[in-house]
Amino acid sequence: MATIPMTAVDRFRAILGDDRVLQAPTERLLYGKDGSIAEGDCGLVLLCETTGEVSACLRAAAEEGLPVVPRGSGTGLAGGAIPLDGSVVLSVARMRRVISVDPLTPCAWVEPGVLNLDISTAVAHLGLHYAPDPSSQAACSIGGNVATNAGGPHCLASGVTSQHILGVEIVLPDGEVLTIGGPAPDPAGYDLRGFVVGGEGTLGVVTKVCVKLTRDPPAVTTLLVDFPSVASAGAAVRDIIAEGVIPAAMEMMDRVMVRAVEQFVNAGLPVDSAALLLVEVDGTPAQVAEQAAAVERICRDSGAASVRTARDEAERALFWKARKNAFGAVARIAPNYYLHDCVVPRTRLVEVLESIAAIGEKHGLVIMNVFHAGDGNLHPLIAFDRRDPVQVDRVLAAGTDIIEACVAVGGTLSGEHGIGLEKRDYMPLQFAPLDLDAQCRAREAFDPDGRLNPRKVLPAGAKCGELVLDAGSLPEGTWL
Amino acid sequence: MTTVRTPATREELAELLRAASAEGAPVAVAGAGTASRRGPATDPPERVISTLGLDRIIGHEPADLTVTVEAGCRLQTLQAALAERGQTWMQAPARPGATVGGVLSTAASGRRRLRYGPVRDSLLQVVLATGDGRIVSAGGKTVKGVAGYDIPRLVVGALGTLGVILEVTLKLWPVPPSSGWFTATGDVAALAELGEALRRDLHLPAAVLLEPGRLSAEIIGPPADLVPPPGMAAADAPPEPAWGAEVLVGVPPTRLPALAAALTALGRPFQAELGVGTCRVGVETAEDVAAVRAAALEQEGHAVVADAPPELRADPWGPPPPGVRLMERLRDAFDPAHVLNPGLFIGDAVRSAA
CATH class of the missing domain: 3.30.70.2740 (Alpha-Beta Plaits)
Incomplete structure (x- = not known):
């Protein structure tokens, strides 16, 4: 690994104070990992608390020529927050203020370290919530959600993160602070806000986020449907959409998963089910009644063995607990x-x-x-x-x-987790060399020196021509 | 002398751009021309590339709720084909003669934006020819996907200055089986208040439109939901504005009532989308443009001259948005010789002002 020169460490200490520049081996080991199976090599950890600090740290890193990996909660599943070769990790996890809530638009400005679920909790008394709901929503940060363009079960009808971000404040790799977008729609010029969402920390460090809030639906019905085969459950999914019903969420679990989850959560799931479908419809009472009836009819026509409707909010919460704890339940296997x-x-x-x-x-x-x-x-x-x-x-x-x-079959590499390190080298399966080259050029518009979250998203040689700024083979030991 | 070329294949179109870039010759990109009265009033380039030769619907997948279509396809042709299978491009505007590429390049969203979001959200995949003739694909055909940088979003609203859109895959919605418009009349302040109450009390109205003297709301849902909200009566959809010249204002949604009051004082006709923050304003003179822009800035917004004769387009954009330096670098990345639609790139206006 490359060591961080002491002169650089001293500069970061002058900005953040000694206690927010971490160098101890244990700390570096922890910040060398995220929610993926990759393991990196972290040289130094910077715990920033303000936009000014992020800007000063990035400017210092630029002058010292150091690569920087931005980090939120570190729950990402594609290795996007993994530092390589002793990179500096810049954490925004301590930037956790809800800055302002506008209940009428409705929207809120929040700092990037605010946890996804904490946004919804903060505005629940207003009858509002933040719609994208990754399974990790109690742990993942909004800054990380913006970086990965995160999804969640309820993105079926409402769309992934990019459809819920009105604006961001971003610090560019040279330390410049920009506010792009905000509650006023359609400013002149290119949609930089839309491009930054999903940038996986390679375009800048997002230091404030304007999230669009959604009004709680007046009625919700959640159905748990038990199918005798994966094929019949799949047919039901297809027919529900084909009939023009777009549920708020429609989740499937196969038999192995149902059994693991049931042992973990005790939700009373039918453990002999070959496939379980969790369907939620929301809207006005009339809409919900109509859609729930259609879903139940289609499921029965597709051969469902049983259809169970959540009786109350407690049972609905239990169904969702089963779904959202699925990954945790795997520890039993x-x-x-x-x-x-x-x-x-x-x-x-x-x-x-x-x-x-x-x-x-x-x-x-x-x-x-x-x-x-x-x-x-x-x-x-x-x-x-x-x-x-x-x-x-x-x-x-x-x-x-x-x-x-x-x-x-015409699929894509990632629906909501991002490319990061894990899927990076698969990008040529989906994109031609000219496509990857165009992405590389667009990235360089933000980060000409390739110092921000280097070697993520784009594979080695993505740049047509001789210059390879930011890609390369991974250091030994990155995997597992 | 203007020469219009209408390539029949994407390769032919890309070749024209390659040649133009090599010669440093500016090119105007044209669709149906329904939104062409925008940007600074400069002389248009002599070379025009029309997308009307690329007008095929390549594949509609009703079960996936997606369609892949070429940029030159007319909106009415596409919507008619989708309607046969009970589906629609929900976020598109009511501009039947416009092309798919034109709608996306101008980021022209339809009136149901309050419920279904801007047209930008419907684009899943784009194939474009860059200024130097590279054919680049970005995004994916599936209804959800985050692989790679979001070039599709960047291209929407770029006015053809990053590349010529050749083909797109769009996310569709089922045609709602029933919907209804409701209206109320009165003075603007009272109507704005009623409109805000509707947004709070109704679940996801499709549109709440405020005009001088009239408030209109569209509700989508089963027949049981299609009852007039308090103070309103069933009505036909309000007509699309048809002014001689139009300025498009965007302000934070909470500022729309104040904007409406200011526009009323100026005597300007307008149609504001409550909850969205956009407002179409009719203008007649350069003074009108300046007054409307001042009102927009006063409400922390912006005003773009979207459709007007040249004499109203001396300053089509107003104060530049943050990040013009990044926009210039993106322009360099996609159109290194700056041949595409010169004038329609905001960075050029900023540079000439400086």
Whole structure:
């Protein structure tokens, strides 16, 4: 690893004070990881608390020529917050103020370290919430959500993060602070705000976010539907959409996952179910009644064994607890998991699930499925034990097979987790060299020196021509 | 002398751009021309590339709620084809003769934006020809996807200055089985208050439009929901404004009532989208443009001359937004020779003002 020169460390200490510049081996080890299976090499940790500090740190890093990896809560699943080769990690996790709430627009300005769920909690008394709801919403930060363009079950009807961000304050790699967008729509010029969302920390460090808030629906119905086969559940998903019903959320779990979750959460799930569908419809009472009836009818026509409607808010919360704790439940099966995030056309769901099952058999691995069925966003999860090197090789091989199977039917590499490190080298499966080159040039418009979150998103050689600024092979030991 | 070329293939179009870039010859990109009276009043380039030759609907996937279509396809053609399968491009404006590429390049959103969001949110994948003739694809055909940088969002509203849109994949919605418009009349301040109450009390109205003397709201839902809100009566949809010249104002939604009051004092006709923050304003003179812009700035917003004769377009954008330096670098990345729609890039206006 490259060591950070003492002159640079002293500059950061002068900006942040000694206690917010972390150098101890344990701390660097912790900040070398995130929610993915990758492991990095962190040289120094900066805990920023204000926009001014972020700007001063980035300017100092620019003058010292140091690469910087921005970090929120570190829950990302694609390795986007992993530092490589002793990079500096700049954490905004301490920037946790809700700056202002405008209940009429409705929108709120918040700092990037505010947790996703804390936004909704802060505005619940106004009958408002922040719509995107990743399973990690109690731990993930809004800054990280903006970086990855995060999703969640309720993004089926309401869209992913980019549709809920009205503006951001961003610090560019040279320390310049810009406010782009805000509550006034359609400013002249390019939509920089839209481009920054999903930038995975490679374009700048977001230091304030203007989130659009959503009014709580007057009525909600949540149905738990038990199917005798994955194929029949998939057919129901297809037919519900085809009938013109767009539920607020439509989630599927397969048998292995249902059993793991039931042991963990005790929600009374039907453990003999081959596939479980969790469907939520919301809106006016009349709308909800009409849509819930349509969903139930279509599910029964597709062969559902039972349809259970949440009787009250407590039961609804229990259903969602089962869904949102699915990843945690995997610990009962194996100590580690490798999670994928492909999206396939809804019409190809069943066939892809069959391919994934075959891939699991081929590699002798347990692959579990819990995913956003309504928009075709799969989350095949490979359970494994990282202490077994033979198994690890099979896990990585199976991951590649899964991605290839999804892209082959017209799918995409990531629906909501981002590319980060994990999916970086698969980008050429989905994009031609000219496409990657265009992305690389657009990134350089923000970060000409390639110092911000280097070697993420774009694979080696993405830049057409001789110059490779920010990509390259990964250091040994990054994986597992 | 103006020469219009209408390539029949994307490769042919890209070749024209490659040649233009090599020669440093500016090119105007044209769709149907329904939104062409914008930008500074400079002489248009002699070379015009029309997208009207690329007008195929490549694939409609009703079960996926997506359609892939070429940029030169007319909106009415696309919507008619989608309607046959009970679907619609929900965020598109009511501008039947416009092309798909034109709608996206001008970021022209329809009136149901309050409920369904801006047209920008409907674009899943774009294929574009850059200024130097590279054919680049970005985004993905699936209804959800975050692989790679969001070039599709960047292209929407870029007025053709980053590339010529060749083909897009759009996210669709089912045509709602029933919907209804409701209206109330009165003075603007009272109507604005009624409109804000509607936004609070109704679940996701599709539109709440404030005009001088009239408030209109569209509700989408089952027949049981289509009852007149308090103080309103069932009505036909209000007509689309048809002014000789139009300025598009954007202010924070909470500032719209104050903007409406200011526009009323100026005697300007307008149609404001409550909850969205946009307001279409009719103008007649350069003084009107200046007065409307001053009113927009007063409410922490902006005003763009969206459709007007040249004499009203001396300053089409107003004060530049933050980040023009980044926009210039993005322009360099996609159109290194700056041949595409010169004048329609805001950075050029900023530079010539400086």
